[in-house]
Amino acid sequence: MRNAFVEALYDISGKDQRVVTLVGDNGAIVFDRYRESYPERFINCGIAEANMIGVAAGMAACGKIPFTYTIANFLTQRAFEQIRNDICLQKMNVKLVGIGVGFVYSDLGPTHHGTEDIALMRALPGMTIISPADPVEAQGATWAAASMEGPVYLRLATSRTPRIYGDDYEFEFGRGVVLREGGDVTIISTGNILPEVIKAAEQLERGGISVRVVNIHTIKPIDEEIILESAQKTRAVLAVEEHTISGGLGSAVAEVILEGQNEAIQFQRMGLPGVFANGYGAYDEMKDMNGLGWQDICRQAKSLYEKKLQLV
Amino acid sequence: MRNEELQNKARQLRQTIFKVICEGQGGHIAGCMSVVEILTVLYHRILRVDPKNPEEPNRDRFILSKGHASVAWYAILAQKGFIDEDELATYGQGGTRLGGHPDKLKLPGVEASTGALGHGLAFGMGMAVAGKMDGKNYHTYVLLGDGECQEGSVWEAAMFAPQHKLDNLTVIIDYNKLQALDRLDKIVGLEPLVDKWESFGWEVCEVNGHDVAELEETLSAVPFAANKPSLIVAHTVKGKGISFMENVPIWHYRLPNDEEMKIACEQLQIELK
Numbered sequence A: 001m002r003n004a005f006v007e008a009l010y011d012i013s014g015k016d017q018r019v020v021t022l023v024g025d026n027g028a029i030v031f032d033r034y035r036e037s038y039p040e041r042f043i044n045c046g047i048a049e050a051n052m053i054g055v056a057a058g059m060a061a062c063g064k065i066p067f068t069y070t071i072a073n074f075l076t077q078r079a080f081e082q083i084r085n086d087i088c089l090q091k092m093n094v095k096l097v098g099i100g101v102g103f104v105y106s107d108l109g110p111t112h113h114g115t116e117d118i119a120l121m122r123a124l125p126g127m128t129i130i131s132p133a134d135p136v137e138a139q140g141a142t143w144a145a146a147s148m149e150g151p152v153y154l155r156l157a158t159s160r161t162p163r164i165y166g167d168d169y170e171f172e173f174g175r176g177v178v179l180r181e182g183g184d185v186t187i188i189s190t191g192n193i194l195p196e197v198i199k200a201a202e203q204l205e206r207g208g209i210s211v212r213v214v215n216i217h218t219i220k221p222i223d224e225e226i227i228l229e230s231a232q233k234t235r236a237v238l239a240v241e242e243h244t245i246s247g248g249l250g251s252a253v254a255e256v257i258l259e260g261q262n263e264a265i266q267f268q269r270m271g272l273p274g275v276f277a278n279g280y281g282a283y284d285e286m287k288d289m290n291g292l293g294w295q296d297i298c299r300q301a302k303s304l305y306e307k308k309l310q311l312v
Numbered sequence B: 001m002r003n004e005e006l007q008n009k010a011r012q013l014r015q016t017i018f019k020v021i022c023e024g025q026g027g028h029i030a031g032c033m034s035v036v037e038i039l040t041v042l043y044h045r046i047l048r049v050d051p052k053n054p055e056e057p058n059r060d061r062f063i064l065s066k067g068h069a070s071v072a073w074y075a076i077l078a079q080k081g082f083i084d085e086d087e088l089a090t091y092g093q094g095g096t097r098l099g100g101h102p103d104k105l106k107l108p109g110v111e112a113s114t115g116a117l118g119h120g121l122a123f124g125m126g127m128a129v130a131g132k133m134d135g136k137n138y139h140t141y142v143l144l145g146d147g148e149c150q151e152g153s154v155w156e157a158a159m160f161a162p163q164h165k166l167d168n169l170t171v172i173i174d175y176n177k178l179q180a181l182d183r184l185d186k187i188v189g190l191e192p193l194v195d196k197w198e199s200f201g202w203e204v205c206e207v208n209g210h211d212v213a214e215l216e217e218t219l220s221a222v223p224f225a226a227n228k229p230s231l232i233v234a235h236t237v238k239g240k241g242i243s244f245m246e247n248v249p250i251w252h253y254r255l256p257n258d259e260e261m262k263i264a265c266e267q268l269q270i271e272l273k
Helices: A002-015 A032-037 A049-061 A072-078 A080-088 A117-122 A135-147 A191-206 A224-234 A249-260 A283-289 A294-311 B002-023 B029-033 B036-046 B067-080 B085-090 B120-133 B152-163 B193-200 B212-220 B249-253 B258-268
Strands: A019-023 A042-044 A065-071 A095-099 A128-130 A152-156 A177-180 A185-189 A211-215 A218-220 A236-244 A266-272 B061-064 B140-145 B169-175 B203-208 B230-235
Touching (some): A002 A032, A002 A135, A002 A152, A049 B152, A072 A095, A072 A152, A117 A128, A177 A191, A191 A236, A224 A236, A249 A266, B002 B212, B061 B120, B120 B152, B120 B169, B152 B193, B193 B230
Parallel strands (some): A019 A042, A128 A152, A185 A211, A236 A266, B169 B230
Antiparallel strands (some): A177 A211
């Protein structure tokens, strides 16, 4: 996903001279071609995220389109006040790119886990949030971010993200994507956990439960229509995220359902339940260790479905 | 002759600040008073800005990073013609464009919405970087508070500017030695302030922040060194012009009572209604 983003950024920079790239001392090797081609438009701001964001905002005030790139946590947390006051409050056209969302940095520990970033960025007026699920989607998202006016937070996994979409996939900003149709229960998800969700859906299907899988790549502004339609259709909605359940995708979906839906829905959030992700290991191991493996998702979805049956 | 003219402008600025804040029932009088001469010289002698063309791409940029001195900024913007003098009377009223902290989206001539201390320098540096990138020769000036220099983000910026040889950037520190609760040296002192900035790679000058001639001479001389950002430590007095406010911490955010009002108006040569 990360390389896909850099490729898109490279092409965008070729097309639009206003685009500049600021990094927080990361992206070794992956930015080499970019730096060779656009040396004067690439600034390594060092390990000083708050400063980087402030500088980006000032550059945007002078007509530049800065992409600021660093690890999701350090971007959204260390520099949160700068994002709020320098970018959102003043409507500066800065594109924030956070890598390492969820616990894809699975052996690095919670300091490097992007598991509260959605919650934080959601609270900011004027902030658009795009959370692509695979490299193809990441490219579409990057182009969309570049072409829209105003602050965007693009949250990316890292390298080695499995493909979900074919080459012909067309990214549509703001529109949720039905990855799989089904009528018994909906699983709404975002980002790099989607492969687990798809595996779970396949397994549930084998067990006789038909699952609608919806990919919400644009978390803000969220596609309320597809959420309400899914709720209406299946009456059981499970929101899955590699993120805290407080304030993330699940919360956003719950808000839409509760404010828009008239009839009883079984709803459940699934993610990190008020804890930091535990342990160190390979990414797949981390998902299992933290209750976000496909078997866990199966269990939750099944239980939600059974609850729904009791209601009906 | 020039100096007298500037001093008159400064005196008028003090009067305006005091009137606006008192009538608006709230503001940072003392922190405004310490930057009066700095703003007067900047806007009347230094900044290449045009009130009829506030968005002109080659204009000089000024950022009041100590945003709580907003009324001083509004007052000088009015003097210069970016806003009407009449509008100053709306300060403190519902629907005004003149908030307690300056709003970039509402006011011409306000280059950055400040108020959260420690943000203005990085923002201004971004403008300077963009200027270098585009080969433009506008200059960016950022006015910091001294208490503001306790914020870590200021020092991140202080490291960045020399690295990028931003000689199109000048920082002025309103060194009035006071902050909200007490003197700086009783809380988190900055000394040796000049040494700090010099060691970070800035070219530093010290001035009497209330001497218009010295300010004009110094500000006209930027950049002090090629390829280096410039810094002016302006020694100032918080509450300058009102004897009972000068150097007294409690006046950070406080309105005078009737007795104090009389004395202040006398000293500032304001006619009491």
